[in-house]
Amino acid sequence: MKTPVIVCVDDEKTILNSLQMELMDELGDQYLIETAESGIEALEIIEELLAEGIELPLVISDQIMPSMKGDELLTQVHAITPKTLTILLTGQADAEAVGRAVNSANLYRYIPKPWESTDLSMTITKALKSYFQDKKLAQFYASLEYKVAARTRELQQKNKFLSIAVHDLKNPLFTIYEFSDMIKTDFADTPEEVIEMADMIAIASQKMFKLVKNILDVNAIESRKMDISLNVFDILPTLQWVINQYIKRAKVKQISLHCHYQKQAYHALCNKDLLGQVFDNLISNAIKYSPIGKAINIRLKQDDSGYVRCEIQDEGPGLSLADQEKLFGQFTRLTPKPTGGEDSTGLGLFIVKKLVESQQGKVWCESLEGQGATFIVQLKR
Numbered sequence: 001m002k003t004p005v006i007v008c009v010d011d012e013k014t015i016l017n018s019l020q021m022e023l024m025d026e027l028g029d030q031y032l033i034e035t036a037e038s039g040i041e042a043l044e045i046i047e048e049l050l051a052e053g054i055e056l057p058l059v060i061s062d063q064i065m066p067s068m069k070g071d072e073l074l075t076q077v078h079a080i081t082p083k084t085l086t087i088l089l090t091g092q093a094d095a096e097a098v099g100r101a102v103n104s105a106n107l108y109r110y111i112p113k114p115w116e117s118t119d120l121s122m123t124i125t126k127a128l129k130s131y132f133q134d135k136k137l138a139q140f141y142a143s144l145e146y147k148v149a150a151r152t153r154e155l156q157q158k159n160k161f162l163s164i165a166v167h168d169l170k171n172p173l174f175t176i177y178e179f180s181d182m183i184k185t186d187f188a189d190t191p192e193e194v195i196e197m198a199d200m201i202a203i204a205s206q207k208m209f210k211l212v213k214n215i216l217d218v219n220a221i222e223s224r225k226m227d228i229s230l231n232v233f234d235i236l237p238t239l240q241w242v243i244n245q246y247i248k249r250a251k252v253k254q255i256s257l258h259c260h261y262q263k264q265a266y267h268a269l270c271n272k273d274l275l276g277q278v279f280d281n282l283i284s285n286a287i288k289y290s291p292i293g294k295a296i297n298i299r300l301k302q303d304d305s306g307y308v309r310c311e312i313q314d315e316g317p318g319l320s321l322a323d324q325e326k327l328f329g330q331f332t333r334l335t336p337k338p339t340g341g342e343d344s345t346g347l348g349l350f351i352v353k354k355l356v357e358s359q360q361g362k363v364w365c366e367s368l369e370g371q372g373a374t375f376i377v378q379l380k381r
């Protein structure tokens with residue numbers, strides 16, 4: 001590696017020589033000390049050094065010089081090589097020049113002339129230390145950025161591969177489901193055991209289909225591919241539509257679904273499809289985790305707070321505080337278990353939270369263990 005160079009500039013030869021000697025005494029052969037008697041000469045030297053790829057940690061310049069002044073020179077040096085530190089030697093109190101150099105040359109320090117040797121040597125040592133520390137830090141950040149970018153690319157590729165693989169599972173799964181259904185319906189005299197087996201195949205493929213759909217949803221949300229155009233519209237019909245989809249399933253468990261609202265319409269900022277998916281997840285959970293014979297109360301509320309709320313309250317097992325802390329995580333299956341043999345991937349509430357947040361809303365759960373749970377979705381109006 002080439003030896004770093006410190007450039008000293010002063011129009012008075014004797015002062016320049018004594019500066020050079022002091023620096024050589026202090027720094028030994030770790031640095032080369034170049035001298036220039038004018039700003040123009042200094043700039044020529046600096047350009048040559050940089051062209052040769054030589055490191056330039058420090059330029060020290062006198063302020064009062066004919067033609068180019070010290071602060072002017074250091075400003076130009078800063079523009080050419082911004083990381084190089086600059087020190088100004090001021091023969092007389094020249095606060096204005098120092099101020100200019102601080103602003104436009106990123107001045108490290110100024111030293112009054114005649115300088116004191118200890119002051120000079122301490123300042124130079126500190127400046128060099130600071131230059132190399134900054135350099136090390138910049139290299140560290142650059143390598144970190146490089147590693148993060150490489151890792152992100154790797155993860156994106158992996159994710160892309162996974163989402164393609166998961167996506168391509170959908171079609172064969174559907175075929176399995178369709179054929180299991182055909183075994184049951186398309187043949188006369190199908191033995192009872194075969195029908196049972198076909199049923200089991202159909203249930204298993206449906207379960208897997210749901211898992212595949214959930215994983216694809218999570219993937220789409222995380223890579224922000226989801227359509228999230230938001231509009232203000234009445235959410236009551238969407239809620240009623242989802243409730244209707246679940247009436248049959250609730251009936252099987254003798255669960256009653258009640259929808260309460262006082263107004264004709266509840267306008268909120270949201271995306272119709274995504275909100276439908278949110279209600280679907282929360283209502284299906286309420287049915288899934290409720291014991292037979294319970295009630296589910298769904299309430300739409302709007303007050304002066306600027307929000308619309310939908311509360312889905314069940315009379316199921318509720319959630320302990322420890323469980324509540326884990327709700328809305330990925331692949332989270334908690335203490336309450338499905339009461340009617342329904343499947344559970346542990347992704348529903350994770351998706352719900354992402355979907356609600358992408359509609360600028362909030363979702364949370366209020367529950368006391370053993371006393372049911374209420375899931376609340378809050379949307380802006």
Ligand SMILES: Nc1ncnc2c1ncn2[C@@H]1O[C@H](COP(=O)(O)OP(=O)(O)OP(=O)(O)O)[C@@H](O)[C@H]1O
Nearest residue numbers: 285286289332333334336344345346347348349373
């Ligand atoms: N209404 C509820 N009452 C009690 N526990 C619940 C309720 N909703 C969710 N839970 C608990 O939180 C866990 C996570 O719910 P989440 O909806 O994310 O997944 P899941 O229902 O298990 O599977 P799926 O991905 O099919 O929705 C559930 O496994 C259950 O233990």
Ligand SMILES: [Mg+2]
Nearest residue numbers: 281285348349
């Ligand atoms: Mg669920």
